[in-house]
Amino acid sequence: MNILLISEYILLGALAIFAIATIRITTRKKIAMALVGLSGLSIAIATALVLVQHMYNLGFCRDIAIALIFLGPVGTIAFARVLRG
């Protein structure tokens, strides 16, 4: 097992912990807090998908990551615009 694979597993673990933390703040009362949590969650999942694509050669994971990375922030901006009123 080479060092690159070990570091990829370490990053995957850190992404899982970060995703749980963002889900926890998503459930707070304020809408803006949910936006903060979800935008963190979408980038964490996208990076995890890129990692999985690298480790297991699953081509479709990268496509989903591209969609998440482009559409996540766009959706956040749209919702924040509605929140602003």
Add this chain to the structure above:
Amino acid sequence: MTDVITLIQSAILIIAAFLLLLAAYGILRYGDNIENIIYARIHILGVADTALIIALLALNEPLLAAAYFILAPFAAHAIANGYFYGEEEQ
């Protein structure tokens, strides 16, 4: 013998993982009753975003890293703006 590039890649991924854990701790550390906590959390999210952009670069994904590097500040500003005008006055 593992070549230098792979060693650098691994080091960058481990540094990104460390920054991510720091951001996860920072997001949960503060309670909701602190004033302006949302802006602090948006800033901490920025730290995590930067770590993940670096990780994406280390994983040979410059397109994704560049796209998110451009989009993330807009999203963070939109959240802060929406909260300031929409929710904070209530």
